[in-house]
Amino acid sequence: MKMAYIKDxxxxxxxxxxxxxxxxxxxxxxxxxxxxxxxxxxxxxxARAEYFKKIGLMNDWQVPNGETIPVVADLQCDFVKQVFFDENLSIYIKAAEVGNSSVDTHYMAKNEKGEVVFTGRGTLVQISKVTGKGIPWTAEEKSLFVKEKVK
Structure with a gap:
């Protein structure tokens, strides 16, 4: 199975x-x-919520009087292998590309044998709670997506 968002x-x-x-x-x-x-x-x-908590983005989004919130603009899943009751899975997430007010996230699930069972991708946009329009990431927020910070 070939997914358009995965080259290799x-x-x-x-x-x-x-x-x-x-x-x-x-x-x-x-x-x-x-x-x-x-x-x-x-x-x-x-996985997305835990990832954003880990890198420090959820702090601002969880404040009741905060100005911005994240919304999922699109999301897809590609199934590779069957998954059954009681299986233990590792769900991976990474920021594949950071835009002006969006981030393209990629996902991978592996079973206990280390086999990829499904993959996915999606776009999350940071918007204003008041206007509903995209709010650009600050330089500091963009830097939070650097993968070395979450390893």
């Missing part, structure tokens, strides 16, 4: 520096024990 799978996979662990719950599976196809998006969200 080995190089792409080696570039991740942050991950979380999840265990597939029975409520996340279908009657055959397969992971429901909507659940990876929940895992992506969980």
């Amino acid at each position: 799978m080995e190089e792409w996979a080696a570039d991740f520096g942050f991950s979380i662990q999840v265990s597939v719950r029975i409520s996340e599976t279908d009657m055959y024990g397969h992971l429901n196809n909507t659940v990876p998006f929940i895992y992506f969200e969980q």
